[in-house]
Amino acid sequence: MKRVVLAFGTRPEATKMAPVYLAMEKIHGIEPLVLLTGQHREQLLQALSLFDLPAHRNLDVMTERQTLPGLAARILPQAARALKEMRADYVLVHGDTLTTFAVAWAAFLEGLPVGHVEAGLRSGSLKEPFPEEANRRLTDVLTDLDLAPTPLARDNLLKEGKPRETILVTGQTGVDAILLAAEKGRLPEGLPPGPYVTVTLHRRENWPILKDLAEALRQVALAFPGLTFVYPVHLNPVVREAVFPVLQGVKNFVLLDPLAYGPMAALLKQSLLIVTDSGGLQEEGAALGVPVVVLRNVTERPEGLEAGILRLAGTRPKGVFRAVAELLENPEELARMRRAKNPYGDGRAGERVAKGVAWRLGLGPRPEEWQP
Numbered sequence: 001m002k003r004v005v006l007a008f009g010t011r012p013e014a015t016k017m018a019p020v021y022l023a024m025e026k027i028h029g030i031e032p033l034v035l036l037t038g039q040h041r042e043q044l045l046q047a048l049s050l051f052d053l054p055a056h057r058n059l060d061v062m063t064e065r066q067t068l069p070g071l072a073a074r075i076l077p078q079a080a081r082a083l084k085e086m087r088a089d090y091v092l093v094h095g096d097t098l099t100t101f102a103v104a105w106a107a108f109l110e111g112l113p114v115g116h117v118e119a120g121l122r123s124g125s126l127k128e129p130f131p132e133e134a135n136r137r138l139t140d141v142l143t144d145l146d147l148a149p150t151p152l153a154r155d156n157l158l159k160e161g162k163p164r165e166t167i168l169v170t171g172q173t174g175v176d177a178i179l180l181a182a183e184k185g186r187l188p189e190g191l192p193p194g195p196y197v198t199v200t201l202h203r204r205e206n207w208p209i210l211k212d213l214a215e216a217l218r219q220v221a222l223a224f225p226g227l228t229f230v231y232p233v234h235l236n237p238v239v240r241e242a243v244f245p246v247l248q249g250v251k252n253f254v255l256l257d258p259l260a261y262g263p264m265a266a267l268l269k270q271s272l273l274i275v276t277d278s279g280g281l282q283e284e285g286a287a288l289g290v291p292v293v294v295l296r297n298v299t300e301r302p303e304g305l306e307a308g309i310l311r312l313a314g315t316r317p318k319g320v321f322r323a324v325a326e327l328l329e330n331p332e333e334l335a336r337m338r339r340a341k342n343p344y345g346d347g348r349a350g351e352r353v354a355k356g357v358a359w360r361l362g363l364g365p366r367p368e369e370w371q372p
Contacts, residue, residue, distance in 0.1 A: 009039030009099030018051035019176035019350025075102035096132035113144035120153030171345030185262030202234035210242035291337035303343035
């Protein structure tokens with residue numbers, strides 16, 4: 001049996017790796033193992049519970065108001081030791097978190113091959129998103145297998161000199177996860193009636209302007225009193241201290257603690273619009289047919305812009321207000337965006353990732369790639 005360690009530390013990583021783990025369990029000759037860094041804590045464990053995933057090892061590195069250098073310094077040596085003790089034959093990381101790069105680097109230093117799920121996403125700016133753009137670029141230098149979610153991600157890797165033979169286009173595993181979670185999930189209890197606009201804001205590069213962005217959204221909510229704006233607020237104190245004073249008390253703005261993945265998926269599915277600076281929610285909205293306004297200046301997921309399901313609003317408060325309000329005033333445009341084709345996957349990405357790893361381990365043929 002070949003031991004494949006799936007390493008992750010945040011809820012988005014857990015949800016997007018769950019379809020991979022479940023598919024890998026079905027492959028003869030592979031024993032999948034889960035290594036958690038604990039970069040997130042409560043939200044991470046909630047995601048594991050939804051998909052019935054085990055935690056074979058948990059480094060539990062999270063601390064209050066943790067710094068990026070401190071977090072990296074804790075993950076690297078502990079991950080290296082855990083990979084040796086788990087007798088890993090192959091290591092799989094996901095996406096663009098500090099866990100992604102730190103574990104990939106630890107595996108590399110231990111002489112272990114690394115596969116990167118969601119490889120090849122690029123915004124073109126090391127500052128947006130920060131530090132995720134650097135994390136994913138650095139990770140892709142170390143990999144044995146690049147599991148690109150889309151043809152564009154593959155092309156980004158080819159431009160950087162990665163060999164074509166070790167790149168596999170799989171589709172986005174997050175599509176698999178959100179479709180499954182939306183079937184299982186139920187709206188949180190006590191939520192006022194819709195229609196709903198789901199809001200999330202937490203990106204580190206937006207921290208200096210979070211109050212301004214929250215004020216822009218407060219003005220949108222006041223302009224559309226017939227809509228219910230629902231904001232599950234990130235647990236990071238920096239985020240909560242910025243947005244609560246601005247949005248508390250607005251009658252149609254509901255501030256919640258972070259939702260478990262099932263209720264969050266149900267909320268997204270029933271939303272009229274998603275307003276976010278998240279990366280994963282861009283794909284999840286597209287998979288569920290829900291229009292998304294992205295509060296960033298650039299996105300590493302431009303396929304959604306081309307398909308017409310995403311709208312890039314920038315981060316200037318007036319531009320944010322205008323972008324969101326114009327869509328809410330235009331039901332025909334919202335309906336057109338809902339009809340856009342999902343450019344991110346078909347719900348079978350986890351299977352392709354698992355077969356790709358099996359191929360690299362000599363346990364099967366190279367799988368067929370996803371074609372949009």
